[in-house]
Amino acid sequence: MAVDAQRERTVPGHSDIVFEPSGDVSYRRDALEGDSIQATAARSRLGAGRLHLPSFAFATVTGWVAWQGAVSLERRGALGSTMASGWAELAAPALVGLVLIVLVCEQIWPAEPRRALARGHVHDACFFLMYAAGVVPLMTLLGVGFAAVLGAHARWIEAPWTASWPRWVVVAVTLVAMDACNWLAHWTDHRINTLWRFHAVHHSQEELSVLTSFRAHPLVHTTGFLLATVPVVALTGDHALAAALITAYVCLGTLPHANVRWSFGPVGRIIVSPAYHRIHHSVDGPIGVNLGIVLTVWDLLARRAVFPRASSAVCRTGLAGRPLAIEQVRDRGRRVPLLLAQLVGPFVSTGS
Numbered sequence: 001m002a003v004d005a006q007r008e009r010t011v012p013g014h015s016d017i018v019f020e021p022s023g024d025v026s027y028r029r030d031a032l033e034g035d036s037i038q039a040t041a042a043r044s045r046l047g048a049g050r051l052h053l054p055s056f057a058f059a060t061v062t063g064w065v066a067w068q069g070a071v072s073l074e075r076r077g078a079l080g081s082t083m084a085s086g087w088a089e090l091a092a093p094a095l096v097g098l099v100l101i102v103l104v105c106e107q108i109w110p111a112e113p114r115r116a117l118a119r120g121h122v123h124d125a126c127f128f129l130m131y132a133a134g135v136v137p138l139m140t141l142l143g144v145g146f147a148a149v150l151g152a153h154a155r156w157i158e159a160p161w162t163a164s165w166p167r168w169v170v171v172a173v174t175l176v177a178m179d180a181c182n183w184l185a186h187w188t189d190h191r192i193n194t195l196w197r198f199h200a201v202h203h204s205q206e207e208l209s210v211l212t213s214f215r216a217h218p219l220v221h222t223t224g225f226l227l228a229t230v231p232v233v234a235l236t237g238d239h240a241l242a243a244a245l246i247t248a249y250v251c252l253g254t255l256p257h258a259n260v261r262w263s264f265g266p267v268g269r270i271i272v273s274p275a276y277h278r279i280h281h282s283v284d285g286p287i288g289v290n291l292g293i294v295l296t297v298w299d300l301l302a303r304r305a306v307f308p309r310a311s312s313a314v315c316r317t318g319l320a321g322r323p324l325a326i327e328q329v330r331d332r333g334r335r336v337p338l339l340l341a342q343l344v345g346p347f348v349s350t351g352s
Contacts (some may be wrong), residue, residue, distance in 0.1 A: 003261075007068075014249050016295045031114070049150070050348065050349060051329065051347065051348060051349070052347055052348070052349065053193055053236045054193075054196065055197055055198070055346045055347045056193055056347060058195075058198075058219060058222070059219055059347075061222070062138055062142070062219050062222045065141075065145040065146055065149065065222070065226075066138060066141040066142055067141075067143055067144055068144075068145040068147075068148050068149060069140070069141035069143070069144035069145030069147075069148060069237060070143070070145075071140060071166040071307055072144055072148040073141075073144055081342040082140060082144065083137055083140060085138075085140075085243065086136055086137060086140030087132075087136055088243055088247075088248075089243045089246040089247055089250070089271060090135050090136045090139060090140070090246070090250060092243075092247040092250075094247050094248075094251065095247060095250055095251055095254065097253050098210075099128075099210050099211065099253065099254065102210040102255065102260075103116070103209070103210060103260070105211065105260055105293065106258060106260055108207055109260050109261070110259050110260065110305045111208075111259050111260055111261045111274070111275075111278065111314045112207075112208075112259060112314055114207055114209070114259060116209050117226065119207065119327045119328055120205055120206060120208075120209065120212075120327060120328065121207060121209050121211060122327075122335075123215075123327040123335065123338070123339070123343075124209060124211035124212050124214065124215045125211055125259070126201045126335060126339055126340075127212055127214045127215040127216070128214040129216040130218075130339075131216075132342055134218065135214075135218050135221070136215075138218055138221070139221050139225060140219065142222060142226075143225050143229055144145040144223040144224050146225055146229040147232070147233055149232065150184070150229065150230065150233045156240075157230065157233060157234045158233065158234055158237060158239075158333040159235055160241045161238070162235050162236075162237075165213025167239075170235055170236060170239075171241060171242075173231075173235060173244065173258065174231055174232060174235045174241065175241075175245065175249060176295070177231035177235065178228045178231055178232065178249070179249075179292075179293055179294050179298070180226050180298055181224070181227035181228040181230065181231060182227070182228055182253075182293045182294075183291055183292055183293060183295075183298040183299075184227055184250045184298075185224035185226075185227050185228070185288050186224075186293065187288075187291055188223055189223065190222065190287060190288055190291070190320075191288075194198065194346075195220075197345070197346035198217040198219050198220045198346045199216075199217070199220050200216065200319065200323075200324055200345075201216070201217050201324060201342045201345065202215050202216045202217075202283060202320070202348075203218065203319055204241070204318060204319050204322075204324045204326050204342075205281070205317060205318060205326075206283070206316070206317055206318035206326065206328050207259075207317075207328070208257060208259050208278065208281060209257065209258065210254060210255065210257050210258040210259070212256075212257040213253070213254040213256075214254075217343060219270065220342075221344070223344065241253060244323040250292045252271070252272075253272075253293045255293055256272045256273060256274050256277035257272065257274070257277065258274040260272070260274050261275055261314065262275060263275040263276065263307075263308050263310070268296075268307070268308075269296065269307070270295065270296060270297070270330050271294065271295065271330070272290075272292045272293065272294055272295065272296055273294070273308075275305060275308035275332055276292075276306075276308055277290060277292075277341070278315060279306050279308060279310070279313070280315065281315075281317040281318075282316065282317060283315070283316045283317055283318045283319065283320050284315065284316060284320070285315060286306075288304060289304045289305070289306045290304065290305065290306055291304060292305075324342065325338055325342060325345070326338075
């Protein structure tokens, strides 16, 4: 396999693992020096030109699906109750409690020592408030909208034989299938230019914390909800998953961003840990590895799993070359303009 020597980089603390631009992980002892693949990918994917029209098209599709969800709920007189259920699942007290507990743990056992009110933490807290106020309703409408579209135009995907399965089997299979779909959505975020533009703001954080889980452009959720809705419609039919299960899944997907060195021991070979996911955010390491949201099995099957070592140094996070506007180089008093710039960024070229 040909390797571009100017873009090949090793994983920090793993000198025998090298990521190749083709998307594969190869194993070598000697890494070649060159430009960071994170910086190269970020610059090339942001591209040039005043406006990025595919981003507007993607936003239009997202808005249309959300509108379909709102219309469907309004017709059934369930708009208010469904919105309330969405908040109960995706912004539950259990999730808020987990975030608060982990924030304390980050101060006691940090992977990288940071002040509690570090710029990155405060800025990500702003993203969390936006998540609770606006993103959760959008995610709820997207889920309902995609289900309505599938129900109207793709009823053939429903699997009637699951009605004879024990309920716990249906739930377990559905959650695993949802996680696989979320992995696929995350993979596309790193492979498709337009999707990367929305996902890049998440990877731009240089002061990783549990709050970074919420540092995401609202439109980054569209692909995940589109794909994850398919197994729900196919396997569960009209029987919704319990709210507690959705909340538990969200909590498991939030924890890996914590600024701690937890690897979960043997369990970390199955469940994504903070140490495992930090490699995915490495500024110097490869992109396209450790894409798992909750389970590592999809990375293993795709040969994209890089497990942390206890002796490895803690890697820096962010995007090399700082291709996006970030709070670490901005005036403290410009929090809101910076947030707006990060939301508008995918639609407007930031240059290379």
